[in-house]
Amino acid sequence: MSRGHVTLLGDANSVHVQRWVREMQQRGWTLSLVTARPQPIEGVEMHVLRPVRRTSDWLFRVDEARRAVAALRPDILHAHYITSYGYLAARCAHPRRVMTAWGTDLLVSPWRTPWLRWLTAWTLGRARWVSGDSADLLAAAERLCPATPRALIHWGVDRSRFQPAPWAEKPALDIVSLRSWEPNYRIDLILEAVAQLAAQPGGLASPLHLHLLGGGSLASELREQVRRLGLSDRVTLHGRLDDAGMAAVMRRCKLSISVPLSDATSVSVLESMACGLAVMASDLPANRCWLAPRMLVPAGDGPGLGQRLMALAADDAALREEGQRNAERIARDGDRRVQMDAVDRLYQALMAGPGADRP
Template sequence: MTAPHLVLLGDATSPHVQRWSREMLARDWRVSLVTARPQPIDGVAQKVLRPVRRSSDWLWRVGEARVTIRGLQPDIVHAHYVTSYGYLGARAARHPLVMTAWGTDLLVTPRRHAALRWLTAWALRQADLVTGDSQDLLAVSRQLAPRTPAKLIHWGVDRGRFAPADWAQKEPLAAVSLRSWEPNYRIDTIIEALARVRQRFAGVHLHLLGGGSQEAQLREQVQRLGLQDAVRFHGRLDDAGMAAVLARSQLSISVPQSDATSVSVLESMACGLPVIASDLPANREWLAPAMLVPSGDVGALAERWQALLADDAKARAVGQANAERIAQEGDRRAQMDAMDALYRRLLRREGVV
């Protein structure tokens, strides 16, 4: 029997899209990707749209995307990010159509303007299924499109790569942030808190992964605070590189203003690290209240950070509990098996399989 053809819409440059593609290839799907931001992915044929440089450009890619999707003759279409590729998928009118919400597309964009709320709701109503990785995302989807089924699917963690390391072999007083260097992720808050923590724990240091548009100003902030020897800017790393830094660290920090379930939080948990995170609905699903702080609150972050450094036994215990939680609920293989089952259920409804 010929493998069913899954056509993904999304950024090929995104590690999430890359992982999703590989997971579905491993489950006997033929995978193609329609993208405005290409990057090779082994085994995945790509159709490249004209570049998108501003949000309004998505409106002018509709015809191109529609023709491309029609030519691929997919059995199922799955668009990642509702207000960009999801809009293109909705306008292509090819079914079954799945959309995955990533966070800002439902938690922030519809609140900016009534027209954006209407457009987001319209796109969701065209889908046969919406997935999201937190209950607050699904709640917004159901509010905007009550008749469109919405299911909880986590990105999940590759527990073969992201696993606890020997605590005794870690760098003493090492913290890590895996978040991008963009305004939403408040890396400046982490750096400011680090300066306060160092007043009590002189050896504390910070690994910054992710990269982004704020690199220059974050480096300037580090210089201004005299933290040159305490902060290492790694930039974007692959999974192996991230896992290596996590293995050396004793704490992970993620304090964005807005977020759904963060893969970096789950990966940090899987590696047996305590995680301090923003007090957001998605983080409340995974972390204890004592590990949550208001986004942008330097004092609260510094206080929680110092409390963990002062109690190594507690930090270890929190990290161990995190790893156990991911083993039970956050394994990527289990999540992608569930997604594969949802795809095939949609195809059976359509009489394809």
């Protein structure tokens, strides 16, 4: 018997939404999905909105979202990403709305104009609770709408799939980036740093290779940059891979690099840690919670990234030590099952409480 019916509003083609669906299905919930970016998900009834090409398009998807939610008649309406699907959820007449912030939707977008701040605050005010995966993300939610309850829930790691590989099986210096090929994630700086490392006098003690996972709108620009930097034999642009494909690549790697300009707790950072990789990342509040200060570089600092990478490349023992520490930290604090059990409890509490105490 189902515990209840949850309709998610979110991108069906997002691996994070897909994982959320699977985790909640495993806990006995019936899941459906309203999305502007469709992709089939087993066991999920899906209502597809017209495509969204500009931010303003979300304002014109309200009627479609309302009709979809009315047809699905869920017990709980849960929107992923506050400034898009969260807005649609806020415009739907439903007594149990909840929302999950992803990062930029609260850390960057609302602060661009007073009108966006007001709209985001209004959206949050329509939620029974909002979750986020880092303290700074929840602090932003509190600044915008202090009255809405908040829950610290990160995406967690499937430790049955993302596990450390023996260091002795990694003779080369393989580096991985799991971040999307979009402007915020500064893949261009990673390529420049790798080019700087590859060009150092005297060569490298071990072969060097960079694996770019993720895919995105900058694919052609990044391929051209690889060619221009003379890295064609040192870089593989894998694009989007499923969990098994990601784990297979990471088994070969010693170091993961994640240097966005803004971010909350990154699943790719946690998965890299779970695989026993050393992780270099932007010096952002969420990353400070997980990584040692020596592994952080100022966001957007290309020369600093290059210098730090060269220092680490020369110290295999330091890489191994960081990787071991990371795997131990995820085993202690990063298991996805623990995080999704918390969501399950929040859903159950919502079902047991008053059904219409919010407009």
